[in-house]
Amino acid sequence: MTTWKEHILNTPIDLRSDTVTRPTEAMREAIANAKVGDDVMGADPSVNELESRTASMFGKEASLFVPSGTMANLLAVLAQTVAGDEILTHPENHVYYYETGGYAAIAGCSIRFVKEDETTRLGMTTPDGINRALRMADVHFPPTKLFTIENTHNRGGGIVWPMDLLRDTCKAARANGLRVHTDGARIWNASIASGVDLKDIASETDTISACLSKGLGCPVGSILVGDQDTIDRARMKRKMLGGGMRQAGVLAAAGMFALDHHFDRLAEDHLRAKELANSLASIELFDFDPASIETNLVYARLSTKAISTVGDAYEWQEQLESIGVLCYAESKGTIRFVTHLDIDDAMIHETVRRIKEITL
Numbered sequence: 001m002t003t004w005k006e007h008i009l010n011t012p013i014d015l016r017s018d019t020v021t022r023p024t025e026a027m028r029e030a031i032a033n034a035k036v037g038d039d040v041m042g043a044d045p046s047v048n049e050l051e052s053r054t055a056s057m058f059g060k061e062a063s064l065f066v067p068s069g070t071m072a073n074l075l076a077v078l079a080q081t082v083a084g085d086e087i088l089t090h091p092e093n094h095v096y097y098y099e100t101g102g103y104a105a106i107a108g109c110s111i112r113f114v115k116e117d118e119t120t121r122l123g124m125t126t127p128d129g130i131n132r133a134l135r136m137a138d139v140h141f142p143p144t145k146l147f148t149i150e151n152t153h154n155r156g157g158g159i160v161w162p163m164d165l166l167r168d169t170c171k172a173a174r175a176n177g178l179r180v181h182t183d184g185a186r187i188w189n190a191s192i193a194s195g196v197d198l199k200d201i202a203s204e205t206d207t208i209s210a211c212l213s214k215g216l217g218c219p220v221g222s223i224l225v226g227d228q229d230t231i232d233r234a235r236m237k238r239k240m241l242g243g244g245m246r247q248a249g250v251l252a253a254a255g256m257f258a259l260d261h262h263f264d265r266l267a268e269d270h271l272r273a274k275e276l277a278n279s280l281a282s283i284e285l286f287d288f289d290p291a292s293i294e295t296n297l298v299y300a301r302l303s304t305k306a307i308s309t310v311g312d313a314y315e316w317q318e319q320l321e322s323i324g325v326l327c328y329a330e331s332k333g334t335i336r337f338v339t340h341l342d343i344d345d346a347m348i349h350e351t352v353r354r355i356k357e358i359t360l
Contacts, residue, residue, distance in 0.1 A: 012324040013347045013354075018186075018214040018269075018296060018340035027217065027257045034253035039065070039245050046249030050256055054223045057259075058208060059199035062231035064224045064238065065252055069094075069185045071243055072209035072224040074102045076181040077146065079226075079233040080207065083108025086142040088133050088173070090114055092123050092155040094183050095148050106241075110142055123156030124149075124165065127172035134176055147173035150183040151201070152190045155330070158273075158297025160190045163200065170204035182208040185222070189215055189295040192266045206230065215266050215296060216258035217341040221251050262341060269296040272339040272348050279352040280337075285316075285359045298337040299330060307333065323354045 014020050023031065037043035047065050055063035066072050073095045077087065087103060089096050091113045095103065103109045114125040114133045135141050149169070151161045170180045182205040184190070191198050202208050207226035212218040224234055238244060245251075277290035277298045287303040302313055310316060313329035320327050320335070330336040339348070 015337040021217040030257040036247040036249035046252040050252040058202040060225040061228040069211040069222040075234040078237040085145040123153035157299040158295040185211040218254040269339040
């Protein structure tokens with residue numbers, strides 16, 4: 001007979017990331033029936049359709065289908081800078097924090113930080129922040145060419161840039177001659193949570209990346225959208241990086257299926273994240289404000305008591321994994337839980353039940 005603990009371990013609830021989503025049976029069917037050709041030759045009808053459709057969704061001239069969001073961001077840098085240029089970005093942005101220094105190692109660019117002030121949340125900045133970071137033209141300084149933002153902001157807690165702040169900050173960057181790139185890995189979540197159309201969000205940015213394999217549930221892929229000349233340069237750089245795919249229509253078909261069936265349902269992930277946050281905040285293990293949760297990321301700060309009795313978030317991550325709740329220690333004091341396509345209401349309730357079981 002299966003014990004309670006064996007049952008728990010055999011039925012893990014995976015809240016580590018929305019990247020763990022698996023294609024649904026209906027998506028697999030779309031993949032199996034995809035029309036394909038050689039994408040490098042521009043002859044894959046499914047890829048061409050996905051690129052045309054996503055360019056239109058964001059109100060841009062062109063789009064490029066690529067294997068990953070990290071590649072999409074790197075291509076945006078490569079297509080809008082030259083070696084020796086400087087990029088303005090926040091120190092918590094994915095392009096700096098999680099992408100193995102590609103901006104330096106491959107694009108040959110340096111980074112200068114812009115940071116939030118007392119009026120903005122972690123990961124955001126203001127027009128004043130742009131102006132403070134910019135330096136006069138001088139032989140000692142690299143030319144500043146690109147400003148990057150992240151929306152939603154991962155390490156900021158999955159927060160959405162307010163449109164007024166987004167518009168004003170991007171305008172300040174462009175007024176100073178900078179191109180603007182948005183890391184929109186979860187831009188779909190930003191649109192659903194804010195109720196703002198993708199075209200409006202993208203209106204002040206020159207390029208924007210968007211991930212298909214997170215909340216939308218595709219097995220692989222991201223897009224990069226922008227003006228035709230920039231995307232043409234990015235396409236060449238994609239080939240240079242080894243990202244030119246052949247019969248990629250099997251992946252593009254998953255993307256189109258996701259846009260049809262998984263975009264609007266992101267609202268369900270947001271509701272479940274809020275429910276999870278409210279429940280976790282009531283447990284003595286955690287000490288955070290559940291009202292701060294805007295999308296599908298729950299950054300749950302550990303209480304002082306939790307750290308003093310068991311240890312930091314890395315030790316608590318192991319503790320939670322032992323009861324089949326898979327999560328991610330974002331720092332020594334914070335655990336991240338992510339709701340997604342493969343998580344339903346029953347799993348949220350079971351997650352809370354399991355955590356209470358070991359903390360009561």
